Amino acid sequence: MSAQKKKAFQIEEFKHRVVVDPKYAEKTWKILEHAIHEIYNHNASGLSFEELYRNAYNMVLHKFGEKLYSGLVTTMTSHLKEISNSIEAAQGGLFLDELNRKWAEHNKALQMIRDILMYMDRTFIPNTHKTPVHELGLNLWRDVVIHFHAIQSRLQAILLENVRRERSGEVIDRGLMRSITKMLMDLGPSVYQDDFEKHFLEVSADFYRLESQEFIESCDCGEYLKKAERRLNEEIERVSHYLDTRSEVKITNVVETEMIESHMHRLVQMENSGLINMIVDEKFEDLGRMYCLFRQVSNGLVLIRDVMTSFIRDTGKQLLTDPERLKDPVDFVQHLLDLKDKYDKIITSAFRNDKTFQNALNSSFEYFINLNSRSPEFISLFVDDKLRKGLRGVTEEDVELVLDKVMMLFRYLQEKDVFEKYYKQHLAKRLLSGKSVSDDAERSLIVKLKTECGYQFTSKLEGMFTDMKTSQDTMQGFHASHGSDIGDGPMLSVQVLTTGSWPTQPITTCNLPAEILGICEKFRNYYLGTHTGRRLSWQTNMGTADLKATFGKGQKHELNVSTYQMCVLMLFNDADRLSYKEIEQVTEIPTSDLKRCLQSLACVKGKNVLRKEPMSKDIADTDTFLFNDKYTSKFFKVKIGTVAAQRESEPENQETRQRVEEDRKPQIEAAIVRIMKARRVLDHNNIVAEVTKQLQSRFLPNPVVIKKRIESLIEREFLERDKGDRKLYRYLA
């Protein structure tokens, strides 16, 4: 080569020697077509994979891919048409079988074809964006066989028929059903849904609608629920066996809607077996079932909750307005506690401790407990009874349990300050008469009240306990220093009460007998010697005395009486016979108290240490009293007329109420001032709202009362009305 030749020489492409034989494509295609036929006829064993693969490869390579593809489509379609004909020809029960078999065969053939045409699948098809072979096969199957209308409708009908048969209890071939549904799913989720699922759900809805109608006519609530549950479980099982898992949610929805939601109200209100009866009879299993089933349905639980709430409120209201019950407060409160226990049990065992139900229960209890204005008093009486005698011999944990339950009821009260008042009174009586069963129980209850309501509530109660203790110490000191002086005079035991802590009682007059007076003076001097600057006054209406009495035949008894009664009885040491007027004159005890104590001394059977003339039940001013020589009693120690806590009579109740109202006024005022000091300017509605919020842990203030208090504060120049806006209030420093 000369260096001058600067011709750019081309390197020619190495051209493969292409056999551009038009017949070549035809020939190759024929081979492949023949092969496909053989595959469909299960004769593939004679073929050579490699040869077919090579042929397909060559066709695609020589740009005959299009021909190959279209040829494939036509061949497959024609085969499938044959197949669908044969399936259609199948009779009755064999239809599904035949379909299944042909489907399996088709799948196998399809795979083989795909393997042969792998090269086309990998290169030609992505380039031309045609559907790959496998998908193509499925689509063709779907279009030609399944959607062939004769087959489609028959298929649907048979599948649904099978499901219906199984629902009525027959056994069907589940494996077959499984493969068919799987086939539908393989063909595409939309196929499955449209061809089968949609109709399945519709038919099921109809079926269950009918069935639920039947059931509800014939069974009661519990049975109906059992049946519904059974059907639900059945459906879930069916899905797991031969349906797509995504159908599970849909079919359970259908069952629930038809069987439960449409009949919800009817079920709950059913006569003799509805929700109310189940609660009353404590059918936990049924209730639990109802809860589970209704939980799946929207508003199901709301319905149960509402019915239960109204029922509880009604029962509660009934309990409260029943006059029989109200006669015995202890019994009444016990009933309340039992009611609460019952519902708690229902909620824990049947309703799985659902919080919303607990809340509903609490609100209903709160509602009806506060309907009766005497509830605080009754609860206090209940506690009193328990602490006096009910808790004797009960273990510590049980004591705690009972007290906790009482605390629960206490929480429901809106008027907690009324309870406080009564509790103070009862506690005072208990402490002074020494009747409390267990000091520990008392203290633990105080602790509970403190955690519930704060220190303020219990400060006075604790003060009472401290007083008792201090008095004990004082007595010890007194006896130690004056023990020798007393000799064989009466034994004195004094409790010194701080006026602020103990419930105030009006001071009553009473002339103590001379012997008592002497020792009382000694104590007074002793006490004032140690604590100067204090004032002592004897509370004669709260004391007790033990007297040794000798009767006619010489029988001795020890009488435990109140201080008043002691004064009266001591008079009989000097005289055998006294008239009412004389007694009153000497002792100076107030009339009503005197009458009461004389009544218990003379009129009560078995304790009539005095005889009255005339022997009437009531004490008149003209009665005379004689010492009863013939008094007998089985016991050596006789207790007469102790001051036990009782239900207050109406006028006493009114009185207490009044006092409570009086106490509330300064509290409201304090709250108002507190709020205004912080806010400076506030309008009327907001003040009322804030005051209510602050005080609601103790009691519910009446808006009218609040208004009155505001006006009184305005008068006293703590607040002033705004000049421009009548509703606005301003704080005056």
Next chain:
Amino acid sequence: MKRKDTVKLISADEMEFVIDKDAAMVSQTIRNMLTSPGGFAETELGEVTFPEISAVILEKICQYFYWALQYSR
């Protein structure tokens, strides 16, 4: 003849190459040929003919199979 799972690859000029099945499976095509559900001749006899591939090429291919196997582990 080794009795372990082997296949025979036959070239255009009738050279026979006996290799392990694992090695042959490296090629998708051969794998499909051998595992196709249909009753093709290849599956039954355990040998594949390549009438368009020469012996030299086929030899290189077999060497590739073993190389691929070695480095894929």
